Amino acid sequence: MFIVHHSIGKGRQISATILDSLSRNHGKGRHLWISVSRELVQDAKRDLSDVGCHVNVHDGAEVLDQMSGGKKSKGLGAGGSLGKGVLFITYSLLVSGKRMENIISWLSGSGSTSNVGDKSRCEQSYTGVIVFDEAHKAKNLEQDTRTAKLVIGIQERLPNARVLYASATGVSDIKHMVYGTRLGLWGSSNPLYPTFESFQGALAKRGVGAMEMLALEMKRKGIFLARTLSWDGAEFHTMEVKLSNEQISSYDSAVRWWFNVKNEIETALSIMSIGPSKTLWRTYWSAHQRFFKDLCICAKINEVVTQAKKYLENDDHAIVIGLQSTGEAGMEVALEELAASCDSKGKGNVDYESLVISGLVSTAASIMANFVRNHFPVSLPPPDIPKTPEMPPNGFASEADRLEHARIIDMIDRVKSEPPPEPIPELVEKRNALLESIHHLDLPPNPLDDIIDRLGGVDNVAEMTGRSGRIVKNKSGQYKYVKRFGASSKQKSFGLSMPVSREEESDRLNIVEKRKFMEGKKSVAIISDAASTGISLHADRRIASSHKRRVHFTIELPWAADKAIQQLGRSHRSGQESAPIYKMVVTELGGERRFASAVSKRMAQLGALTKGDRRAASGSDLSEFDIDSTFGRRALVRTFNALGEQPITAPSRNANDILDKFIALSVSESDGEEAELAKEEEDKRGSALVEASTALSDVGLTTGEPAVKKFLNRIAGLDVARQNLVFGLFMSTLDDVITDAKATGEFEGSVEDIRATSVTLKCNPEVIATDASCGAKTELTKLVLDRGISFDSIVQSIIDEDKSITEDSKDDDEENEDDDEEEDDDLVETHCKSGFYMSRRKIAGRHLIMFAARKIEQEEGIDTDFIDPLNLMIITRPNTGKNPCEMPSQEMRYKYKLLLSSDDLLKAVKEADDAMSDEDVDEEKSEKDDKAKPNKDVMSMVRTKYGSSVADLWDDAYENSNCKEHSDGLAPRISEIGLITGAVRKYH
Secondary structure, rough: OOEEEEEEHHHHHHHHHHHHHHHHHHHEEEEEEEEEHHHHHHHHHHHOOOOOOOOEEHHHHHHHHOOOOOOHHHHHHOOOOOEEEEEEHHHHHHHOOOHHHHHHHHHHHHHHOOHHHHHHHHEEEHOOOOEEEEEEOOOOOHOOOOHHHHHHHHHHHOOOOEEEEEOOOOOOOOHHHHHHHHHOOOOOOOOOOOOOOHHHHHHHOOOHHHHHHHHHHHHOOEEEEEEEOOOOOEOOOOOOOOOOOHHHHHHHHHHHHHHHHHHHHHHHHHHHHHHHHOOHHHHHHHHHHHHHHHHHHHHHHHHHHHHHHHHHOOEEEEEEEEOOOOOOOHHOOOOHHHHHHOOOOOOOOOOOOOOOEEEOOOHHHHHHHHHHHHHOOOOOOOOOOOOOOOOOOOOOOHHHHHHHHHHHHHHHHHHOOOOOOOOHHHHHHHHHHHHHHHHOOOOOOOHHHHHHHHHOOHEEEEEEOOOOOOEEEOOOOEEEEEEOOOOOOOOOOOOOOOOOOOOHHHHHHHHHHHHHHHOOOOOOOEEEEHOOOOOOOOOOOOOOOOOOOOEEEEOOOOOOHHHHHHHOOOOOOOOOOOOOOOEEEEOOOOOHHHHHHHHHHHHHHHHHEEEEEEEOOOOOOHHHOOOEEEEEEEEHHHHHHHHOOOOOOOOOOOHHHHHHHHHHHHHHHHOOOHHHHHOOHHHHHHHHHHHHHHHHOOOOOOOOOHHHHHHHHHHOOOHHHHHHHHHHHHHHHHHHHHHHHHHHOOOOOOOOOOOOEEEEEOOOOOEEEEEOOOOEEEEEEEEEEEOOHHHHHHHHHHHHHHOOHHHHHHHHHHHHHHHHHOOOOOHOOOOOOEEEEEEEOOOEEOOOEEEEEEEEOOOOOHHHHHHHHOOOEEEEOOOOOOEEEEEEEHHHHEEEEEEEEEHHHHHHHHHHHHHHHOOOOHHHHHHHHHHOOOHHHHHHHHHHHHHHHHHHHHHHHHHOOOOOOOEEEEEEEEEEEEEEOOOOOOOO
16 A cells, blocks of 8 residues: 655554554554654654544564664564554664564564475464665665665565555656555556656657556555645745845856856966866866856855745744755865964864854855866876786786786786876866955855845854754854864764664754744744755644744755655644745746756656646645756757757747847847947847857757756856856747647647637537447547637726725725825836737737736735735736736736726726716616626727727727637637546556
8 A cells, every 4th residue: 555645644644554454453553753863752652642543653663673672672573562553763773783573573473483495484474564664765676775675575584464655745757666565556466567767658659648547546456545635725825036236246257257267277288288188077066056056056045034024024924945955065175274373373273163254155166176186187197007917817828918917917016016197287276266266256155155144143043954064153243163063072882772863863952943943933944855844834723833934935945746745845834823924935047947857857756656647745736847858859959959059049939038138138238339239120039149159069969969057067167248148048048849739739738728709519429439348438529718808898807807806905095195196207127018019020920918916915004015026917818818927017018018008998997987877867777787787888989999009909909809820920719628538447
């Protein structure tokens, strides 16, 4: 049985399963619970007690220690105090030493016999419960991990045990199901797939849709239960951080530094007459990637801290900040350098805690310094050492062979004894200059330490990470390095029952920090990958801080989707007073999409495998970030070909908007040089395309490479303007590729919502297949979708929304009319007005018209700039209806001009209504018409007054898009889809 419970109390579900087995006397009262942390044994005891299962829960470390010869070993017998109950162990304990033999011996009761046959019979007869809690820990069997092997091994040794796999995340890739041998999906129980490899291959070919069908089939068989806490009340926001001018300047300076390093390395290799080194360049690009990833995280800190402080002002929110890395390795590099400069006597034993540090350490700078110091070539590489020949097993065939073997051995010894090549002074000088240049860059500090420092220090921030030390500001304002744990090197060892490893000590410290956060003693919690499993940070009704709604900022996405879900689940759990607010923080830099892309793809697969719906993994749709796909690779090839071949051409149909934005930025940066301003529009776009082509060459990208990951990694090393230009062209091309794939039916939509203004049945359902054994029919139903919206309908929607305002609100608006006008004057520079807009430029030969409405309307007492910093507008077009993508007001003003505001339209409609009401004698009819569709005379007035400027443009776009293909520069209104319905065949 496989259960996936996200934040809904899977511990109690496990406890109920154990209670059921105890009541049936399965396993002679002995059961096994394997989890990720030893501290969770207390949660296991609580969950068992909550379901009325009053059974002994044994700490596995203590029990197994006694089985190895401890003082209380007699209690392990069937009648002893440790003879029955639930044995709670961790995966790390399972793989240590020969613990597995001890575990199987305790479960099966075979410890009292030494006969091999009797042991085997005891193991075969064991029918107790084995729970693999957080089962995803055993997912990496293909990587030959010891954990995965032992998880499978214990299932094979106890073939009749009742096995329960439990996880908050399930699996994000079909290959991670390999440990689930008891599910009966492959092997002897399923002749269709005799091995896991055949099962995996069959599903891998069919994509996410096949995973959705697998989840549904497993649920139908009763071997899979996936439940999740309702996402009702939870809010999901993608918070895009705009870089400040200072941040852009710092980023661009770092880009120039890495380009300079690249050039200096090429010069150094040329001086030494050495060809390009694959290892050296691999190391360069690896450090390059880590540096810019760190810089992207640092760019978010200002906005995250600002928003966090606003949420904390009224003491009704608590902040959770999620990241993956802590920067400890970079911090240690910086501390080593500082310690070396303070070690005047050269003893090399400077205590980091005694150092006085001028400020927080920049881990980004440490990445730079570490690469240059250890990998910049300053001398010729040492000669290759020949491979030592093996001695012949039967001796040498001749004296000549013996002498040749001795000669080779002697040569190898001489090569090894030679001193390393002397450094070349010119290259040493270059290396020192590069190291010195790092100090002139304005690089931000380690983001983790920076957040703690700016949100109140360690007294207000609970840090739940795996790092052993950090830099903090003491009461006198000095920065000092302080160890979080392991401060004494003479720490005693208390056996397995006490913290003897860094991992266990870190777990215990994180539990203490978590308790302080939950009790309200600390209002901010920071969690890294080390604390993303088993820790609850939600607004638990049972704790003191339950009134504080959690605001969960994700500033660094993990590489794996299951880790992302684990981290999100820390603040959204059962028994909570309020659902959290999630904010996934990304910068406007295109290169950062690399990290969001990988996670999005896995989250889609995760939802497909657990709920039969790829959107179910997180409750939100991150598909906009999934660009590492078949279509992404196709778009990348098209982009490379367009920018790499002569003449250079635009890779997408809608590239002009991206090029024009880059041109506008370039003109402003060059202070409007006459030569630049005098160019024709097409020449400017051509120059922008050449700039994009040069940018790809600068980061070592060549034509035809379909590696999206490599592309996104490399463009992170471009200056901000060129990075967004290249990424924008790629995304625009990807839109074209997906549009074309949808038109040909190649794009896999699978489980998705159908959105249209109207949906009609094209014809009666058609039978396309009939099952010969049972007569079940499979039918094809064709539907016609119309996405368009007429001018009359959009005007009606504007009027209906206006009528939803209460009379009291209208009175308040009249009283504050002057104040509102002043407010509108202040807001005109930040927020566009709701109304009809027309594109400033012609696109595909026509000006496009649309209706844009404010996403968040201005209300007294509400800081809308805080809620909606981008001042987003909801777009409705005549041919495609309401667009799911919103447009920032700044972009709206740049691309479109206002034709008619909603306020002016409503004012004209009201005047027309008043005029007709005076003429209408029948008041009853007037009231009825007031609630119905606008009077024909009112609509006629609107068309007469605004016909040429708005209504005619809207009607023209609406009518000309009444087709199934792109026509006259417009996307089609009409499309057809087919629904196939029928019975699912059951295989025996």
